[in-house]
Amino acid sequence: MSTTTSTTKTILRAEGFSCPSCVAKIEKQVGRLKGVESVKVHFASARVEVMHDPALATTEDLVAAIAKAGYTAKAAAF
Amino acid sequence: MNKVHEWLHGRWTVPVVSGLLILASLASSRLLDAATWGDILMVAAAVVAGTPVVIKAWNALSAKVIGIDLLVSIAAIGAVIIGEYWEAAAVTFLFAIGHALESATLNKTRSALAELIAVAPDVAVVLRDGEQVEVPAAEVITGETVLVKNGTKVPVDGVVSGGAGSIDEASITGESIPVEKATDDKVFAGTITTSGFLQVTATGVGADTTLARIIHRVEEAQDAKARTAAFMDRFSAWYTPAIIVMAIIFGLVTRDIVLALTLLVIACPGALVISIPVSIVAGIGRGAKDGILIKGGEFLETSAKIDAVALDKTGTLTEGRPQLTDVVPLHADVDRDELLQTAARAEAGSEHPLARPIIEAATAAGLPVVGLPEHTEPVPGKGIVATIDGHRVAVGNLALIESEQGHDTADDARVAQVVQELAAAGRTPMVVARDGQVLGVVAVADQIRTDAKEMVARLHEHGVKKVIMLTGDIEPVARAVAAQVGVDEVRAGLLPEDKLEAVADLQRQGYTVAMVGDGVNDAPALATADIGVAMGAAGTGVAIETADIALMRDNLLKLPEAVSLARRTVNNMRQNIVIALGTVAVLLAGVLFGGVTMAIGMLVHEISVLVVIGNAMRLLRRRKERTGTRSTDGTGSSLTHDEARVTQPA
Numbered sequence: 001m002s003t004t005t006s007t008t009k010t011i012l013r014a015e016g017f018s019c020p021s022c023v024a025k026i027e028k029q030v031g032r033l034k035g036v037e038s039v040k041v042h043f044a045s046a047r048v049e050v051m052h053d054p055a056l057a058t059t060e061d062l063v064a065a066i067a068k069a070g071y072t073a074k075a076a077a078f
Numbered sequence: 079m080n081k082v083h084e085w086l087h088g089r090w091t092v093p094v095v096s097g098l099l100i101l102a103s104l105a106s107s108r109l110l111d112a113a114t115w116g117d118i119l120m121v122a123a124a125v126v127a128g129t130p131v132v133i134k135a136w137n138a139l140s141a142k143v144i145g146i147d148l149l150v151s152i153a154a155i156g157a158v159i160i161g162e163y164w165e166a167a168a169v170t171f172l173f174a175i176g177h178a179l180e181s182a183t184l185n186k187t188r189s190a191l192a193e194l195i196a197v198a199p200d201v202a203v204v205l206r207d208g209e210q211v212e213v214p215a216a217e218v219i220t221g222e223t224v225l226v227k228n229g230t231k232v233p234v235d236g237v238v239s240g241g242a243g244s245i246d247e248a249s250i251t252g253e254s255i256p257v258e259k260a261t262d263d264k265v266f267a268g269t270i271t272t273s274g275f276l277q278v279t280a281t282g283v284g285a286d287t288t289l290a291r292i293i294h295r296v297e298e299a300q301d302a303k304a305r306t307a308a309f310m311d312r313f314s315a316w317y318t319p320a321i322i323v324m325a326i327i328f329g330l331v332t333r334d335i336v337l338a339l340t341l342l343v344i345a346c347p348g349a350l351v352i353s354i355p356v357s358i359v360a361g362i363g364r365g366a367k368d369g370i371l372i373k374g375g376e377f378l379e380t381s382a383k384i385d386a387v388a389l390d391k392t393g394t395l396t397e398g399r400p401q402l403t404d405v406v407p408l409h410a411d412v413d414r415d416e417l418l419q420t421a422a423r424a425e426a427g428s429e430h431p432l433a434r435p436i437i438e439a440a441t442a443a444g445l446p447v448v449g450l451p452e453h454t455e456p457v458p459g460k461g462i463v464a465t466i467d468g469h470r471v472a473v474g475n476l477a478l479i480e481s482e483q484g485h486d487t488a489d490d491a492r493v494a495q496v497v498q499e500l501a502a503a504g505r506t507p508m509v510v511a512r513d514g515q516v517l518g519v520v521a522v523a524d525q526i527r528t529d530a531k532e533m534v535a536r537l538h539e540h541g542v543k544k545v546i547m548l549t550g551d552i553e554p555v556a557r558a559v560a561a562q563v564g565v566d567e568v569r570a571g572l573l574p575e576d577k578l579e580a581v582a583d584l585q586r587q588g589y590t591v592a593m594v595g596d597g598v599n600d601a602p603a604l605a606t607a608d609i610g611v612a613m614g615a616a617g618t619g620v621a622i623e624t625a626d627i628a629l630m631r632d633n634l635l636k637l638p639e640a641v642s643l644a645r646r647t648v649n650n651m652r653q654n655i656v657i658a659l660g661t662v663a664v665l666l667a668g669v670l671f672g673g674v675t676m677a678i679g680m681l682v683h684e685i686s687v688l689v690v691i692g693n694a695m696r697l698l699r700r701r702k703e704r705t706g707t708r709s710t711d712g713t714g715s716s717l718t719h720d721e722a723r724v725t726q727p728a
Contacts, residue, residue: 013195015185025137044355045297046188077198077216077284 190363243274304375504558
């Protein structure tokens, strides 16, 4: 609660998860980005939770990284 | 150019290119008799379809996961090495097609949730400094006034502060009949106005809306693993390496590399891996669309085993709002009106829940209940004694009246009889006495919900063996309600800890117990039960978060629907496991006894995956039996609770 970093949590919803191994792929691609602290990919609900510094890695960067892994994702308000 | 780029990265690019190469290969070797070209094209097809598989297998391996991709990669590369180009191309091509179909259909099983997300509102029109401003829905400030026009989505959770209209709340409650809204009514983000114009004071915005809570809850539920799913995960973790070892041993022993590679392909656990998640995702998604939130796979499995349901009476089987039912004058000089007015005036200073219906009934009958009594003295467990215009008035049970000084014993037998009759009919009788003289008896009763009886019947229909009513109310009242509703067992006069004990007792008898309750006094029992069910949870965030099953609408028939959905989902999971394991067993036999090639194996295998997904998608279909549209008594489907009124005495 008292951290001063500007880390925010962004939730993205992806399309086209077909196998649990997609999880590792996306986590790797997104985790590679500068400013990304942690990535959690939920297979069943096709949801990606990213803790990141929006100044270093924007939401667009995250979407692009997921696209690089081969999936379409959209940022969600909640 | 964008279109081309999109297509190149699309779902179908790889299978289409690979398929065309296979066709070209077949054409060149058969028609042109160019065997070398045919082989080259076939290998090219295998490379196109196989490269993504090899990359995936490599990625998975670097994450220390031995998966299906690895099996297929080994098989395809092996096939190329030993010159079985057609097998290599066919296996990778079919695998690619299967994957494209899987991802397309899997998205369908997630569609119920996707629809929920789609109803999330984008923009809101708020009043700022008297002007209408359009802002993103998530940027409305709590307390601001939001304007909701006809045909638009409600952008926030809030309370109506002006205007009137009707709202389709299907996205929250699963009920598609529009609900009328007026000042002070609650509205939810994501619902749609079908008429009228509303001004709404925002109470919850963005992630703090009921819709957001539902979406979160559903996603968490879909991600939470069922016990069976966890078991299958462990199973496939050793299953795949075991198959590789088996294939190697087989290859070494028989010296038949083709057979060993074929084994690898047919043993792919694809259908097995997704058999349970697809059922859970589809089942939980279906429930969410119908206003039934289930906490997760594990709770789905437990809910499927429910064979005893414990119901709280007040507020669950009944409205929880007692109404006056009887006014019986027992004194020659006193008529109905005077009796009711006397009782109402005595109760005017009382906080007791039974005072309100008496006062309301008197007011409704045009009998003024002015001012407070000169003196009011509640007698715990018995009633109330008040002083009105210098007279001592007592309203309460027989014990209270008998303790009244100077009370006339002449009528005791008759009073006792009336009291007993009313209690036996499920009402709570109160004797009214003035200066020791019994004036008569008034009675109140809680209204039984119209759908209570049907709910109990449907629970039995869906395999619930015992429906038991738990109540703090007195025995005769409880029995009367139970008889009308048709429950199997009644336990009356219970304190909160007694309710807990009753649930625990059922569990000791071997039942899997669901407890339905609403009040704080049910909390211990709800926590003890195998499944705690909260009703009418749309208004309360806490219920959505904590209950094992949250029924968004205050509709009793949602309970049997939830039990039925849980059973169907778990059955679906079992069917999928049988399909997946059965396919592997049949293929294994087919390979060992000859006849099944690598390509056939892959084809059957991919078909089994699609069958498993298709089977799960059946859960998404809405069952014919629809809540609220069926009526056991043939009076139609109107479910206004007022119609449940206990018959008024003549």
